[in-house]
Amino acid sequence: MNWKVLALLAVGGVLLLYGTVAVFEAFDRVSHSNSDTIRPFVITMAPVWIVAVAAARIVLKRG
Numbered sequence: 001m002n003w004k005v006l007a008l009l010a011v012g013g014v015l016l017l018y019g020t021v022a023v024f025e026a027f028d029r030v031s032h033s034n035s036d037t038i039r040p041f042v043i044t045m046a047p048v049w050i051v052a053v054a055a056a057r058i059v060l061k062r063g
Helices: 003-029 034-062
Strands: none
Touching: 003 034
16 A cells, blocks of 8 residues: 555545534534534535545555
């Protein structure tokens, strides 16, 4: 396994986590209840995480 690929995946993971927290805070800032925060957050971030995990699996299979 190439160390550069692993380093890029690690950096991507950190950025994904940071973005996830930022999106959650953005939804939480304007919400009035828990359901106003959780439902849109999951609808927004679930596809992002699915694509990220699928891309990481593809990259790791090649190596």
